[in-house]
Amino acid sequence: MSTDHSASGQALGYVYQFDRATYRLFQSGVDVLEIGVEDIDDVSVHLDNGNEIREQDKSTINSGSPLSDRSVALWKTLHIWAETILGSPSVIDTTEFHLVTNGSLSANCLARRINGAADAKTAVVVRDEIKGIIPTLRDDLVPYGKTISKLSDEQLSNLIVKITVFDKMSSKFGGNIDELQALRVFEPGMKVGLFDQMSSWVKRKIREQVESRKQPRITRADFDKELQGLFRKVTVARLSAIIEPFDMDVDISEYESHGFVKQLDWINVDEDVMREAILNFLHAQDTRIKWSDNNAVSETTLLQYEKDLKKCWETASRRAYRQPFPTEELKGQECLDLTLEQNTFIHNEIMPKSISCGNFHALAHFTYEQEPVIGWHPRFKSLSKGSTKP
Known part of the structure; x- marks a missing residue:
């Protein structure tokens, strides 16, 4: 029986988005109002000042990176964000763009150079490199290149400055679970259990909202309420475990x-x-x-x-x-x-x-x-x- 690697890859990518959304919710500060899944992007973070973070997630089932210089993942992502800016130019003023993968970026790849372009001067260099690559793209990438070409030089440069690329983001939890402050007091096995339960809750909540024709978003307040309830249950179990016989x-x-x-x-x-x-x-x-x-x-x-x-x-x-x-x-x-x-x-x-x-x-x-x-x-x-x- 053959395995459909394309289908399995899509399934893993879908799961990875929910893990990333859960990780983002665990990470979120008081300025975060809600986090969306498959809403305005793979994952989106909505802040109380009206600003947003749009995140594209690219998972891989091997040790390589899905973000090579001429990969569909990289060019499709730039295409999606270019379409967003072409449709609403003001988005660039209030939005950060995050490209996240569980794979590893090579030392001199284009994605790493995009990530390193933190100001107008370095962004121009990367912009010109991207514009130079577009005419040489293979057929399946040409439509993406055409969309990116419609951006003005200033728009493309501003987009590059606003992009941050994250690699080696755990395929199991969407990030380093040990860095989540909310779980810092728990032992490793308990951290995994708590994360998995909250991830399952996020999936159920998003499914309910989609079925009810509501925006697929989780409010930080709802997440915190659910997490505190789970903490109380876990703490009760730990209390019993810690009560030991006395001499x-x-x-x-x-x-x-x-x-x-x-x-x-x-x-x-x-x-x-x-x-x-x-x-x-x-x-x-x-x-x-x-x-x-x-x-x-x-x-x-x-x-x-x-x-x-x-x-x-x-x-x-x-x-x-x-x-x-x-x-x-x-x-x-x-x-x-x-x-x-x-x-x-x-x-x-x-x-x-x-x-x-x-x-x-x-x-x-x-x-x-x-x-x-x-x-x-x-x-x-x-x-x-x-x-x-x-």
Whole structure:
């Protein structure tokens, strides 16, 4: 069975455009409003000041370059952009033109010289070279040469100055995935997974817009919203992965002076409850350090988590202190039990009991410089002040 290399090449080129669009969306700054696919060009970037970037993408399945001096890819691209300028001359004033390939440019090729023409003087040299090549083009390139010839010398020179050529742009991701700041905190495998999921979303979104007869464009706001939702899902998975078993071999006598342990003393809990509290406190503390080291949970999220824990305690304390227990110590034990039995959540993921309880004890901890946020004994605030004298 023979392989239709032309068809496979077209398919790869089509996929490459979506990868480039996805890469552009990951790259985009606050000045980018939206990015189009097969809209005004293969890929187009639309900025908030009205300017645009029109991008032509040329993929190759071999190690060479599709942008040789007399390649269809190069001359067809110049033809497309020339037609755009002939149809609307003012476009040149607000547009950059990018020619992108996953192949490699040779050292002395025409595309590289076009890329290097950054001012009027060097552009004239390249312009004259292009005009000199046009009469010698083979038959299939002649129509492209005729279109380019219709540009005035000034228009062709201005176009050349506005062209940037990018080579070696990854065929897998449309660029160097390690350079995407949005993915910098993730491990290599996770970066690939996130990129692939967002690329699939871009394809679906463009397909929906085409079917609805809308412009095939992705707004940066929609992309960011989808990406943040994906980040939340991934972060939840990573939280569970980072919660590890904790070493149970702990001498609880070393923690007798700790504020959260004193709180438990005030309500006369037994030694087993005390030991479990210390282990949970240490486990939660160790886990939070791992979360921080792995950038798994932001400080904002942790602050919100602490607020949620405090609300849980407030509800439990009101219920406990209303009970007709004969002593304050028993009310405190009820407050402790009602608080610790509640589930807690980060990014909608239920935390293991040891982590929930440990973080409650962390809020109950106090020192000479820091008051407890929550407590068990009805008079925990006054008791803590009386037990923190230096």
